[in-house]
Amino acid sequence: MSSDSSSSSITERACALVGSVIPSCMEGLRLVELGQQRQLKLHERLALFYNTPLCLHCNCKREKFDKERAKLREIDRQRRASDQ
Secondary structure (H helix, E strand, C coil), X not given: CCHHHHHHHHHHHHHHHHHHHCCCXXXXXXXXXXXXXXXXXXXXXXXXXXXXXXXXXXCCCHHHHHHHHHHHHHHHHXXXXXXX
8 A cells, every 4th residue: 555545545534524623615515415416314414504604714605505505495395295
């Protein structure tokens, strides 16, 4: 195993750790888009709730996130109505 793959895996782990501690625009948008495609699992819903504030230092993707989140809520309502 080369040292490049081990260093990249350490880097990936570090980014995942930072991403789990600090709310992120990219993770929030990814989860909203995933939720529009399929129903989110419990841990994904919790991660979406956690990442809802997005980046605390900027509003770089706030408008797109709000628009996509509204679509997700409508899709969730339709899914719940069809389940009953």
